[in-house]
Amino acid sequence: MPSGEHSPLLLSMRGVRKVYPSGTVALSGVDLRVGAGEVVGLVGANGAGKSTLIKVLSGAVPATDGAIEWEGASQAWAVPADAQAAGVATVYQHIPLAHTLTVIENVFLGRTGWRRSSVKLERELAQLLERIGYAIDPHATVEELSIGQRQMVAILQGIAQGARLLVLDEPTASLARGEREVVFEAVRRLSKSGTAVLYVTHFLDEILDLTDRVTVLRDGRVVADDVTDDLTEDALVRSIVGRELLRVEQQEIDLPPADAPLLLEVEDLRSGDRLQGVSLRLRAGEIVGIAGLLGSGRSELLHAIFGADPDARGTVRMEGRELSRSPRAAVAAGLALVPEDRGKQALFPDFEIWRNASITDLPTLSRGRALPDSERERERARDAIRALKIKAPGPDALVGELSGGNAQKVVFAKWMYSGARVFLLDEPGSGIDIGAKADIVELVRELARSGAAVLVADSEFSELLAVSHRVLVLRRGRVVAERASGATSDHELVGLASGLEKEMQHAA
Structure with a gap:
């Protein structure tokens, strides 16, 4: 995978702040950069600001302050459609697909006149599938698919929109081990073909295996931005929790007495x-x-x-x-x-x-x-x-x-x-x-x-x-x-x- 040090800069977010009307400060001057073809991990404790940062990036919520540059040009995306048009596709943890429609209908959802050019779209879908190394029945309805297959349909939908940056929010949270490997292979192939990926997950082993660089948020701030090869899991955990290594360790737990009720x-x-x-x-x-x-x-x-x-x-x-x-x-x-x-x-x-x-x-x-x-x-x-x-x-x-x-x-x-x-x-x-x-x-x-x-x-x-x-x-x-x-x-x-x-x- 390419290193962010040598990839042309695709996205730059600088000093991004988000304060909600309730007074909650979700982001306190966050910087984030993603290079073309780079896989960047975004990690942090729950409440660290990851979801808010994704929403600002995708145009779902406005930033209170800060700047976003896309390919060197200043941007202010008012709605998600603006970000999608620029080349940012976000695949959220809860997959928003139309369950009664087929795979191909979901992948090209919103494409006008798709019924009149179904042969062309089937050919385009076949190319997308080849690109990520995946196979699926284009005419199966989404409700017939497993969770892992639905996740892949959502990814296909994003790259069909011409995404140059694919944001994956907890893509493997609900997947079995075999299905996770399918997602990993898709990420690797997309990176090699020049598509950047912002990979958000709680699974630190995935971060260490898949990404080129890792950005860590804590309490709405960036506390680390490191090349993945320079990190250990212990160091990553210390950055996330902000104190000495905190792991769920197996401990001797006192057994209840044999005559406990x-x-x-x-x-x-x-x-x-x-x-x-x-x-x-x-x-x-x-x-x-x-x-x-x-x-x-x-x-x-x-x-x-x-x-x-x-x-x-x-x-x-x-x-x-x-x-x-x-x-x-x-x-x-x-x-x-x-x-x-x-x-x-x-x-x-x-x-x-x-x-x-x-x-x-x-x-x-x-x-x-x-x-x-x-x-x-x-x-x-x-x-x-x-x-x-x-x-x-x-x-x-x-x-x-x-x-x-x-x-x-x-x-x-x-x-x-x-x-x-x-x-x-x-x-x-x-x-x-x-x-x-x-x-x-x-x-x-x-x-x-x-x-x-x-x-x-x-x-x-x-x-x-x-x-x-x-x-x-x-x-x-x-x-x-x-x-x-x-x-x-x-x-x-x-x-x-x-x-x-x-x-x-x-x-x-």
């Missing part, structure tokens, strides 16, 4: 072909991990325990009492669910922090347990902001304006004051930075120390080992192995979860 019992839980007779037990103070690959039934298990799967059959008991199959009964019994898709399943993005944090405990915060008291709710939110280190101007900040890590902490705040004794966590570190992940890990440990039980599903097995007392391995809806965290490794768990290390299975 049994809080959760699950027996022969089934749901179609998704769950095939899962049984487990959790005691007070215990953290149990669920390790499984995509399609193993991780999320389905947690939702079934919580009563959110109407097809589930089996027995779920809380403190010896069998639960009826509904989320209402689960919450009343002391169960809490932190789902993977917090934006759709756990939060109200258009509501303030105080409304979200109090929604599970409104009777306690209401006058006479009937009339909501907004000031009590705000005070609860202030307590949560302090206790969980939520970065926000105050309780009136909209959850939809928070970074992923801070929004995740609001989900925890919602349950922490509800009297929950068993926490079901589905990918709690998904889409958040390493600093926020460390905060979440410490929060989980604190829940266990306080006597709660935690069942946590995570596709990052090293993170699972860092927080769990023991791990259950799930494959095709069945528990196929159990390991004490201190007696296994992420390598073994991957082998067990994939069925490649059956010979390693032994009685726990």
Whole structure:
């Protein structure tokens, strides 16, 4: 790949500031440069300003101050169409495709008269596919595609618009390992053909493998801009978190006593072909991990325990009492669910922090347990902001304006004051930075120390080992192995979860 030192400068952003009407300072004089054909990594903790910088670059929000130059000429893009016309294409984490249209219709969306020149467009699509080394049925509808295939369609859409700079926002966050490799190959090919890529991700191994140079944001400022070959992962993490190396390390976690109260019992839980007779037990103070690959039934298990799967059959008991199959009964019994898709399943993005944090405990915060008291709710939110280190101007900040890590902490705040004794966590570190992940890990440990039980599903097995007392391995809806965290490794768990290390299975 070309080095930014020797590539003609394509984009230069200097002194870019963004202050929102609420007073939130998202960017404090950011400089960013990208050379032609260069792959630049943009990293930083949640709330560091990455998303805002991307929005300013793509014309989605105006900068408060600063300058943007494109190929040496000053620019002031008022709307995203202006940036697209200049040659900037942005592929966001949540892929905005038309699901009922075909691949070719999405790639050339907005191209006038495309039906009258379908042969020409099919030829053009074939050239694009060859350019990035990818194959896909042009007439398949997007709703038929996997997440990875949709990601590639979005990339194709960007380069079909004539992009000279492709901005990829967390392109592999929801992808399986094989699908990630497809994206990596596309990035490498695009770079060789002269297209620049601004690569935004929390996966630092991807940054070190793919990029030519890395720009690090922290608290709205650039704190590092280095050639990737000169960096180590430790140095990169130190730049991101602004203190000594902070990693989620595997630690000795005190086991709960053998006679600790049994809080959760699950027996022969089934749901179609998704769950095939899962049984487990959790005691007070215990953290149990669920390790499984995509399609193993991780999320389905947690939702079934919580009563959110109407097809589930089996027995779920809380403190010896069998639960009826509904989320209402689960919450009343002391169960809490932190789902993977917090934006759709756990939060109200258009509501303030105080409304979200109090929604599970409104009777306690209401006058006479009937009339909501907004000031009590705000005070609860202030307590949560302090206790969980939520970065926000105050309780009136909209959850939809928070970074992923801070929004995740609001989900925890919602349950922490509800009297929950068993926490079901589905990918709690998904889409958040390493600093926020460390905060979440410490929060989980604190829940266990306080006597709660935690069942946590995570596709990052090293993170699972860092927080769990023991791990259950799930494959095709069945528990196929159990390991004490201190007696296994992420390598073994991957082998067990994939069925490649059956010979390693032994009685726990």
